[in-house]
Amino acid sequence: MTRPRIVIGNWKMNPLTPAAATTLATAVAREAGRVVRVGVAPPALFIPVVAEVLRETRVGIYAQDVSAEEKGAFTGQIAATMLTSYVNGTLVGHSEARRYLGDDDERVAKKLIQVLRAGLEAVLCIGEREDEFDAGATEDVLAAQLGAPLHALSESDRDGRMTERFVIAYEPVWAIGTGRPATGEHATAATKTIRRVLEEDGGIDGDAIPILYGGSVTASGAIEFAKAEGIDGALVGGASLKAEEFAGIVRAFA
Ligand code: PEP
Numbered sequence: 001m002t003r004p005r006i007v008i009g010n011w012k013m014n015p016l017t018p019a020a021a022t023t024l025a026t027a028v029a030r031e032a033g034r035v036v037r038v039g040v041a042p043p044a045l046f047i048p049v050v051a052e053v054l055r056e057t058r059v060g061i062y063a064q065d066v067s068a069e070e071k072g073a074f075t076g077q078i079a080a081t082m083l084t085s086y087v088n089g090t091l092v093g094h095s096e097a098r099r100y101l102g103d104d105d106e107r108v109a110k111k112l113i114q115v116l117r118a119g120l121e122a123v124l125c126i127g128e129r130e131d132e133f134d135a136g137a138t139e140d141v142l143a144a145q146l147g148a149p150l151h152a153l154s155e156s157d158r159d160g161r162m163t164e165r166f167v168i169a170y171e172p173v174w175a176i177g178t179g180r181p182a183t184g185e186h187a188t189a190a191t192k193t194i195r196r197v198l199e200e201d202g203g204i205d206g207d208a209i210p211i212l213y214g215g216s217v218t219a220s221g222a223i224e225f226a227k228a229e230g231i232d233g234a235l236v237g238g239a240s241l242k243a244e245e246f247a248g249i250v251r252a253f254a
Helices: 018-031 044-053 095-100 105-117 130-134 138-156 184-202 222-227 243-253
Strands: 006-010 037-041 060-063 089-092 121-126 166-170 211-214 233-236
Touching (some): 006 060, 018 044, 037 089, 089 105, 105 138, 121 138, 138 184, 222 243
Parallel strands (some): 006 037, 006 233, 037 060, 121 166, 166 211
16 A cells, blocks of 8 residues: 655744745745655644745645634634635644643544545644653553544544545654654554554554654654654654755655
């Protein structure tokens, strides 16, 4: 099974002006290359301006988050349907949304279905915290985090087409923004767990689902993950804010 190689830059709450977002998007498009699918996830407010900059390029656009609800009285939220005019897909369940915005597995599952129903690609982020890693509980945590999303998928994905737009990002929380990436070996083990759970608990062909690694990926460290069995790309935070560094990561996966 040949899966696509995908590298997505999650800009988080950066940069702070539309002009700076335009400059960064322009530089990413210049460096992007042709082999790997490249995407950026700008802050929601800057999505339209970045979409305009990237209109004629091969760089995809992602949202960082989305509402779990379809529409209505949900002040401050953005519906998946609204995103469809601008983006290819969105992250759901990023550890920072879980930590700072209270996303739990049930809400993440609802977001996943909203995104897939809207026809967008969903990048479901999962990963263990440091105390869970230390306790050797990575497998259990990944299985638990997949539980509600897989249940929701089994209820909603009647013809099996939704999973064609389903991507998983394995992001150990202890590696995000810490400068301390996981090893390729650990990431590979996580992909095996994830694909086994997809098959056993979700009836989904795990080999068909791209799995990205995220957590302190840099241009110099990316090759370890590019070579790691089962890893199909990267979700990049800090290093995606420097176009050249990000391009180095893209090249590692080419
Ligand atoms: C992320 O936020 O998804 C991430 C992986 O961040 P960083 O690359 O900075 O660790």
